[in-house]
Each structure stands twice: as C-alpha cells, then as structure tokens.
Amino acid sequence: MTTDSVPAGDDPRRLLSDVRTLAHRVRVDQRMTWVALLALATVTLVGIAFDWFGMTVHCHPDGSCQFARRGVLYYWPPALLLAYTVIAVCYVRAARTRGLGARVLPYTITGAATTAVFTAAWVAAALYFPSHPAPMHPLPYWWFVLDRLIAPWGMIGLALLVLARLERNLGLLLFTAGYLALVLLVLPMNSGWGPPHWGIRAQFAMPQLVSGMVLLLGAAGFAAARRRHR
Amino acid sequence: MTAVTDTPDPHAAHPVTGLDDVVHQRVRLGILTIAHEARRVEFGYLRTQLDLTAGNLSKHLSVLETAALIEIEKGYEGRRGRTWITLTPAGTTALAEEIERLKLLIARFEIPDNPENRRRPH
Numbered sequence: 001m002t003t004d005s006v007p008a009g010d011d012p013r014r015l016l017s018d019v020r021t022l023a024h025r026v027r028v029d030q031r032m033t034w035v036a037l038l039a040l041a042t043v044t045l046v047g048i049a050f051d052w053f054g055m056t057v058h059c060h061p062d063g064s065c066q067f068a069r070r071g072v073l074y075y076w077p078p079a080l081l082l083a084y085t086v087i088a089v090c091y092v093r094a095a096r097t098r099g100l101g102a103r104v105l106p107y108t109i110t111g112a113a114t115t116a117v118f119t120a121a122w123v124a125a126a127l128y129f130p131s132h133p134a135p136m137h138p139l140p141y142w143w144f145v146l147d148r149l150i151a152p153w154g155m156i157g158l159a160l161l162v163l164a165r166l167e168r169n170l171g172l173l174l175f176t177a178g179y180l181a182l183v184l185l186v187l188p189m190n191s192g193w194g195p196p197h198w199g200i201r202a203q204f205a206m207p208q209l210v211s212g213m214v215l216l217l218g219a220a221g222f223a224a225a226r227r228r229h230r
Numbered sequence: 231m232t233a234v235t236d237t238p239d240p241h242a243a244h245p246v247t248g249l250d251d252v253v254h255q256r257v258r259l260g261i262l263t264i265a266h267e268a269r270r271v272e273f274g275y276l277r278t279q280l281d282l283t284a285g286n287l288s289k290h291l292s293v294l295e296t297a298a299l300i301e302i303e304k305g306y307e308g309r310r311g312r313t314w315i316t317l318t319p320a321g322t323t324a325l326a327e328e329i330e331r332l333k334l335l336i337a338r339f340e341i342p343d344n345p346e347n348r349r350r351p352h
Contacts, residue, residue: 012335015256019263019329025279026267099272 024168029098031167034223035090036107039083040156041215043076047152048208050075052201067200073126076152077119084111084159103166110162114155121150144191145184153183153211171225175218183211252297253328257282257290262325265300265317273313291315299324 054071084107091104148154157180164173187193187207194203253259260280265271277287294300299321303314317325 012332012339015259016329016332016336018256019259019332022260022263022279023267026264026271029275030268095268099275101269101271103269 026100027168028229030091030095030100030103031169031226032087032091032094033163033167033169033172034219034221034226035094036087036160036163037215037219037222039087039090040160041212041219043079043083044153044156044208044212044215047072047075047079048205048212051208052205055201055204057200065200068126069204072152073119073122077115080115080118080152080155081112084108084115087111104163107159107163107166111159114159115152118150118152118155148184151183153208154180156215157183171222175221179211179214179218182214183207187211250324250328252293252299253324254331255290257286258294259325259328261287261290261294261315262299262317262321262328265315266322266325270314270316273315276315294321297324 050071051069052071054074055067055069057065057067059065088102088104088108092102095102149158157176160172160176160179163169164176187210193206198206253262257280261276264276264279268275273284273287273291276282277284280287282290291300291302295302297320298318301316301318303316305312305314
C-alpha cells in the first residue's frame, strides 16, 4: 500500500501484467453465463409444448402432409424478448451487488435484433408459402443451413457469440461454436427427426429437446465452474 | 487503444518522457483499469481488489478526481452508503496512452541491437 509513484526503473512488464490481471478479474466477476444459458434452455424446452400444440397438420390420402408451425411464430418472439430482459436484469443486479457495472446491453440489443430478424423471416415465409408452391427441385445445402440459422435456435447461438465476445469468455465461445454446429449442421431443426411412426409433432420436438438439453447442460457446467472458481 | 509497432525507432523520444505521473502509478493504474472494464465500480470492490485501506484508496481517488480522470458519485442503497467511480473520457484516453507507453517501453527493451540494452548491466 503506497501513494508513491512507481520508480522510472520499475518493470513495465509487471505493470502491464497487473493491468491484464485486474481486467480479467473484473470480467470474470461480471459474468453470469449460467443464468443466460439457463434462461435460454428454459425458453427452448417450454417452446416444445407451444410448437406441439400450436402446429397445424393436414395429411392427404397420398401420405404427404402439410404443416404450419404457428406455435413457433406466436411463442418465440415474446419468449425470447422476455428471456433477454430477464438475462439483462440478472446481469445488472448481480454486477451491482458485487460493486460493478454490467456490460450486457449489447447482448440484449443483439438478442432483440435477432428476434426481430427471425420474426420477420418467419412471417414472410408464412405469407409467401400458402400462395406459392414449394420448390420441387432439391434445395442447396446452404439454404437449409440458412433456414436453421434464422430459426430461434440458431439466433440464440448468434447472440451467444456476442455475449462470449463481450465477456472475453473463451469457454462460452467454444460452447457456442459447438452449439451452433449442432443446431445448424447436425440437428434437422427445420425438418424434424425420428422414425416415421412418431408423427410429425414428435419429430419436430426431438431436435428442440436436444438443443434445450445442451443449453441446460451448458448452464450447469458454467455454474459448476463458477462455484469452483469462487 | 492504438496498435504498437514491433520495432520502435530507437532514436525517437524515449517513452518514459511521455509518462503521466498521475496515471503511471500501480494503484491509480489499477483503479483506472478496473473502472474501465467495469463501466462503473463501487469503492468497496476497488478496496478489495487493490488490497488498500479506505483512507489510502480515498487519497488515490482524490488525485484522479482532481485530474478529471474519474467521477465520483455518492449515494445510498437502502441505509447503506455507496460510492461509485466512473471513468471520464479523459480517463479512458489517459489509460489507453499509459498502456501504449508501457508496451513501447517493453518493445524498446526487447530490441536486440538497441544501444540502451547494450549499456544495461547483466
């Protein structure tokens, strides 16, 4: 404890190292990663019920079925906005309790923006497809990836990337990269998954269940890591 | 914060000449760093992180406030008094410049053919 100036010969490496250590400590103390993941997991898992009961399915005698995921369209925009609001409030309150400001606002804005993009895309699709036939030729793979990206599960991943950048959180960045790879490249979020006898509702529920569980496990993992750190 | 070149000109003015005494001090540099990262920081958090007594921290804060590098806001949360510290734009600039100079100093030490390095005792 001193009020004297550092002598000119003091090691600048040590000063710079102190600066980096303090900055890192503040960032770690501001993090509430598990809360964000828990809120998003809850929204995802609750969303399965809305998709299930809100889906309209019309099957034709030839075995083909038409469906509209109205539940997704009506549930997700307010649910995501609510989730981002809850996350922001939790971040601000926790940081304030610890004696810090919060740096969650850009994440909340990104979350709201991605929600608007998803809603606009799904409304446009809902207006377009009833009066226009679906293309008969096979669509390129990137189209499916884009379709999954603008779905709520993909948009959650995009916003999480922003949170990882804000928190300089390498763990969250790696988790989000894995999550995005899962919902964009592995899980057929936009076409359903499972044996035919399950029915279309269950097939759409499966990928959502997996992505929700991944977010939930992520929340548990980050919460455990935080407890260990403290 | 601006980028640092890997090979600074050895004939340019020594980075030490530009050091600001107010900022080039371990504790005050720590206060500015924490306030910059945290957006705003409470007195108690600073005291814990920098391992200072309340009186000592107050002296450092007073120096920084006089130099217009921070703003101090006092208030209450319930019955508990709380003091919040926020970095001013001048404080942000001063911190960035200090870090830049520290990096320049380090880079200067690391140039193998720098005459100053040859004069240093081993």
